[in-house]
Amino acid sequence: MELKKTNFTLLGIIVVLFIVAVLVLIKVLFLDVKGFEWGSVTDWVSAACNMAMAGAAVYAAYNAKDWISPKIQHEGFKQASMCMAEMVQLRILQQHLVSSYRLRIIQVRNPTPMELQDAFKRHHELWQEFSKKVIDFGTRCESLQVWNISVLQTDKFLLLIKTLNRVNRLHSDMLRQYNNESNLYNVLLSWKEKKDDVENSHKLLAQSIKDLTVDFDTLFK
Numbered sequence: 001m002e003l004k005k006t007n008f009t010l011l012g013i014i015v016v017l018f019i020v021a022v023l024v025l026i027k028v029l030f031l032d033v034k035g036f037e038w039g040s041v042t043d044w045v046s047a048a049c050n051m052a053m054a055g056a057a058v059y060a061a062y063n064a065k066d067w068i069s070p071k072i073q074h075e076g077f078k079q080a081s082m083c084m085a086e087m088v089q090l091r092i093l094q095q096h097l098v099s100s101y102r103l104r105i106i107q108v109r110n111p112t113p114m115e116l117q118d119a120f121k122r123h124h125e126l127w128q129e130f131s132k133k134v135i136d137f138g139t140r141c142e143s144l145q146v147w148n149i150s151v152l153q154t155d156k157f158l159l160l161i162k163t164l165n166r167v168n169r170l171h172s173d174m175l176r177q178y179n180n181e182s183n184l185y186n187v188l189l190s191w192k193e194k195k196d197d198v199e200n201s202h203k204l205l206a207q208s209i210k211d212l213t214v215d216f217d218t219l220f221k
Helices: 002-029 038-105 113-147 154-180 184-193 195-211
Strands: none
Touching: 038 113, 038 154, 038 184, 038 195, 113 154, 113 184, 154 184, 154 195, 184 195
16 A cells, blocks of 8 residues: 555656656747747646646546455455354354253252242343344344455355344243243243253254354355
8 A cells, every 4th residue: 555655656756847847848949939928838738737637646546446446355354254253152142042041941949939030131131142143243244245255155154044043033032921921930831841942943053153163265255
């Protein structure tokens, strides 16, 4: 970038020096010529300057295009890297979420209503964090096309997003029941009945993330 600025500055200096040299040469050659109007020369020089500036502008625009394109690609790969980082964070949050669920349904003793209330609240907070990250991840992946980044393993990404939404919706429905049901023991019983669905969904999600935990170059270009 600095080299391009230097080249452009040197080009401008050369153009200015050339115009000054032409003016001096014209003045020397036509100094004693009768009827010669210096004003007409300045008009021509002014036109030449305008043409030079126009040419410089075209040159700058051409080089700007060459500079902007790599800049966009660089930002695109930065966004793609953030997608990968968010995928790892989703895996961690998913593990916390399913662990929280298992703790709720596997009790060594009957919890008190207050203990159940606190446990459901903690699970709700975990789900909120997970849900926000799911939205962020999906939005960032969709924005890659703006940066001219192509996703190579599209089917796996689509499966991951689909599985993320499934897990997110499953926990959302479970927590909706918690918000609407006054008897927390009924909520706990309902959660236990969903055990197979929850375990299978989280297993699929873990596998989807694992399938995309590969070399960066095999995912984007």
